[in-house]
Amino acid sequence: MFxxxxxxxxxxxxxxxxxxESGHEVVLMEKDRARAEQITDEIGSIVxxxxxxxxxxxxxxxxxxxxxxxxxxxxxxxxxxxxxxAKHHFSVPRTIARVNNPLNEPLFRDLGVDExxxxxxxxxxxxxxxxxxxxxxxxxxxxRDFELIEAQLAEGSPAIGRNPRDIELPDGCAIVAVVRDQxxxxxxxxxxxxxxxxxIATGRDEYEPDIRRALIGEVGGS
Amino acid sequence: MPDRSRPIFHRAVIALTGGRVDxxxxxxxxELARSSKxxxxxxxxxxxxxxxxxDADIASASEEAQRxxxxxxxxxxxxxxxxxxxxxxxxxxxxxxVDEAVEREADLLILGLPYRTRFxxxxxxxxxxxxxxxxxxxxxxxxxxPMPEEEEGES
Numbered sequence: 355m356f357x358x359x360x361x362x363x364x365x366x367x368x369x370x371x372x373x374x375e376s377g378h379e380v381v382l383m384e385k386d387r388a389r390a391e392q393i394t395d396e397i398g399s400i401v402x403x404x405x406x407x408x409x410x411x412x413x414x415x416x417x418x419x420x421x422x423x424x425x426x427x428x429x430x431x432x433x434x435x436x437x438x439x440a441k442h443h444f445s446v447p448r449t450i451a452r453v454n455n456p457l458n459e460p461l462f463r464d465l466g467v468d469e470x471x472x473x474x475x476x477x478x479x480x481x482x483x484x485x486x487x488x489x490x491x492x493x494x495x496x497x498r499d500f501e502l503i504e505a506q507l508a509e510g511s512p513a514i515g516r517n518p519r520d521i522e523l524p525d526g527c528a529i530v531a532v533v534r535d536q537x538x539x540x541x542x543x544x545x546x547x548x549x550x551x552x553x554i555a556t557g558r559d560e561y562e563p564d565i566r567r568a569l570i571g572e573v574g575g576s
Numbered sequence: 577m578p579d580r581s582r583p584i585f586h587r588a589v590i591a592l593t594g595g596r597v598d599x600x601x602x603x604x605x606x607e608l609a610r611s612s613k614x615x616x617x618x619x620x621x622x623x624x625x626x627x628x629x630x631d632a633d634i635a636s637a638s639e640e641a642q643r644x645x646x647x648x649x650x651x652x653x654x655x656x657x658x659x660x661x662x663x664x665x666x667x668x669x670x671x672x673x674v675d676e677a678v679e680r681e682a683d684l685l686i687l688g689l690p691y692r693t694r695f696x697x698x699x700x701x702x703x704x705x706x707x708x709x710x711x712x713x714x715x716x717x718x719x720x721x722p723m724p725e726e727e728e729g730e731s
Binding site: 356379381398399400402413414415416418419 | 667
């Protein structure tokens with residue numbers, strides 16, 4: 355597989371090194387010449403010291419035959435431009451972008467970036483795992499604007515004592531499972547929610563407040 | 577004191593660029609190899625840009641690449657020394673030469689350097705020679721071609 359990595363920061367450097375060590379053909383684009391030379395010294399002559407935001411240079415790096423273009427610069431705008439060019443100008447089958455600002459994620463998706471990696475979102479998810487009570491935990495994005503969510507039910511939750519099917523959720527949202535005593539259970543006619551249950555639901559981002567209200571309740575007057 | 581009974585080298589890799597300087601490097605290598613009964617390997621690197629896979633059928637189909645090898649081989653032969661010649665495809669010339677020297681366990685890498693200047697007149701050593709000087713585990717000799725006469729007169 356031939357991979358073009360754009361951005362020679364820590365992520366780009368380690369990604370390139372790992373891909374090369376795994377036997378993939380990989381080229382790294384880094385516009386800072388001094389940094390490019392430093393990386394060349396460390397991992398060999400697989401660095402193009404050019405700006406991957408420029409179509410002509412992306413072409414020189416072999417985007418025309420790349421299987422994947424990965425944009426991991428520290429700049430969301432650059433990453434978007436790189437993936438757009440790779441996708442629409444060079445017909446690269448798969449584009450992957452790093453997104454630093456979570457607010458930019460929908461834009462990247464709308465503009466056809468195949469996969470987005472958000473370190474901010476990942477760290478946020480990791481932190482949320484430590485404070486699950488009274489919070490919704492974003493487990494994974496399922497598709498554009500659609501997520502898998504977990505809510506841990508505490509005493510006082512409006513969902514306690516009810517069957518999940520009876521809980522009113524916005525259209526397109528659903529409770530799909532309950533994790534109790536480390537085991538996942540499907541939703542049956544006799545399922546009754548208890549304090550400590552972890553409710554797994556799916557829903558759109560925009561309905562998060564409604565899901566929160568239905569499963570966790572109004573916390574602290576919010 | 578250096579051991580003068582020891583041959584200067586056993587096996588040398590000579591970079592062949594196709595330029596005028598090839599004549600100088602091959603001639604010098606042959607003279608030295610004859611006295612020490614050393615092996616010579618001429619290497620011409622065809623640089624493949626990233627738009628094409630490294631194993632694209634380019635070098636073997638290139639008449640120019642063949643000409644470079646043939647010229648160097650026949651010069652060595654005329655001077656009475658056999659020289660093996662190799663065509664290599666690579667992304668970077670310097671790295672390819674160093675790799676070839678390592679792979680062949682050469683104890684000398686000979687590089688020809690045409691006299692050229694950058695804009696502004698500074699002498700340019702070129703990137704791949706610097707790479708070889710920095711990374712080759714064996715000895716590296718750089719043979720610079722004579723300075724063009726008119727520039728010699730100016731300096």
